[in-house]
Amino acid sequence: MKVLLAVDGSKFTKKALAFLATHETLMGPDAELFVLNVQPAVTPRVKTLLGAATVRAWHKEEAEKVLLPIERFLKRHNIAFSASWVAGTAATQIVQAAKREKVHMVVMGTHGHGLLGRALLGSVAQRVVTDVDVPVLLVK
Numbered sequence: 001m002k003v004l005l006a007v008d009g010s011k012f013t014k015k016a017l018a019f020l021a022t023h024e025t026l027m028g029p030d031a032e033l034f035v036l037n038v039q040p041a042v043t044p045r046v047k048t049l050l051g052a053a054t055v056r057a058w059h060k061e062e063a064e065k066v067l068l069p070i071e072r073f074l075k076r077h078n079i080a081f082s083a084s085w086v087a088g089t090a091a092t093q094i095v096q097a098a099k100r101e102k103v104h105m106v107v108m109g110t111h112g113h114g115l116l117g118r119a120l121l122g123s124v125a126q127r128v129v130t131d132v133d134v135p136v137l138l139v140k
Helices: 011-022 044-050 052-076 090-100 114-121 124-131
Strands: 002-007 032-039 081-087 105-109 136-139
Touching (some): 032 090, 081 090, 090 105, 090 124, 105 124, 124 136
Parallel strands (some): 032 081
């Protein structure tokens, strides 16, 4: 089974990661874990002012702040994985990665903003559940 773990570095990411580590049978012995971090895109104007190379370097630095502790955790627990980051809208990028990587399940922490928060801010988890074609495990 191939699982996409969407990570943003929050305490909710840590809970989802801990859940996977403590439920080894969830993925099975031949599991592949694909860890994805989505960095927020900058506007074209900002990209023009700063330069594409500067923006990419900043995105990479921010993604490493999220991914490096997760990679250390997974290595400590002997969980095989690959990790990547992209820039863009989180829900869109997660759905596209799920299709591109041909995953069997998406796992992600949810911030649990509630009805009002989803109405005002939108919910990445809600949009992923709606748009992806595979099961989604939300860890609160």
